[in-house]
Amino acid sequence: MSAELKVSGVPLSPYAKKVLAVLRLKGMQFTLDPVTPLEESKTPEFMEKSPLGKIPFIEHGDFVTPDSSVICDYLESIHPESPVYPQEPKQRARALWFEEYADTRLFQVFVGGLFAELVLKPKLLKQDTDQEVVRAALEEGVPEVCTYLEKVLPKEGFLFGEQIQLADISLGGTYINARHADFRIDAERWPTTAAYFDRVLATDVMQQAQADDAALFQKFAA
Ligand SMILES: N[C@@H](CCC(=O)N[C@@H](CS)C(=O)NCC(=O)O)C(=O)O
Numbered sequence: 562m563s564a565e566l567k568v569s570g571v572p573l574s575p576y577a578k579k580v581l582a583v584l585r586l587k588g589m590q591f592t593l594d595p596v597t598p599l600e601e602s603k604t605p606e607f608m609e610k611s612p613l614g615k616i617p618f619i620e621h622g623d624f625v626t627p628d629s630s631v632i633c634d635y636l637e638s639i640h641p642e643s644p645v646y647p648q649e650p651k652q653r654a655r656a657l658w659f660e661e662y663a664d665t666r667l668f669q670v671f672v673g674g675l676f677a678e679l680v681l682k683p684k685l686l687k688q689d690t691d692q693e694v695v696r697a698a699l700e701e702g703v704p705e706v707c708t709y710l711e712k713v714l715p716k717e718g719f720l721f722g723e724q725i726q727l728a729d730i731s732l733g734g735t736y737i738n739a740r741h742a743d744f745r746i747d748a749e750r751w752p753t754t755a756a757y758f759d760r761v762l763a764t765d766v767m768q769q770a771q772a773d774d775a776a777l778f779q780k781f782a783a
Pocket of ligand 1 (some may be wrong): 574616664675
């Protein structure tokens with residue numbers, strides 16, 4: 562029997578969403594410990610498993626690793642069926658670039674600028690919204706990222722064909738969080754980008770990610 566695979570990280574995190582979606586796409590068994598990255602969670606045991614103090618991290622038997630990108634690469638290596646990266650070297654490099662772009666700039670705009678300020682801080686952490694951060698995200702960040710994405714996203718299917726892969730999941734995960742802040746991409750201004758994200762969010766794994774978030778919001782509201 563193979564070792565149990567445990568994911569630690571609250572599914573609301575776009576980085577946790579990447580790992581959960583890859584596990585589900587691959588049909589792999591796992592358990593989830595929905596630990597938050599709040600300061601009180603960062604026990605010595607947590608810090609030993611994730612030295613940067615971040616979620617997600619995984620434990621697979623006695624193997625432990627943090628970082629969504631590292632985790633997804635590990636999952637692909639141990640379970641190559643239902644691949645989440647393209648094989649061809651240039652396409653693979655392109656896929657890693659989109660994952661990186663989602664994890665950095667898109668996260669900054671959609672998650673740091675919109676979700677954190679308009680949902681996480683006021684509704685969950687009872688902190689004030691920084692309106693200047695929101696303004697900069699909407700007036701500067703969103704036009705910048707959507708104008709870039711409009712040029713590079715496909716008009717049909719997903720980034721690397723008909724199957725959703727990690728690059729699509731990474732982009733889509735950040736957008737799910739922005740939607741929690743009632744943000745929608747302007748389909749008249751960026752039609753290819755808006756339609757692409759609609760296709761990504763309609764897939765089973767991304768529907769599941771949205772269901773995870775809905776369950777969490779319901780729990781917070783209770
Ligand atoms: N590069 C990391 C980033 C993970 C990350 O930043 N996670 C956030 C939650 S969305 C976190 O744990 N933040 C807590 C902190 O920075 O203290 C990954 O891909 O897993």
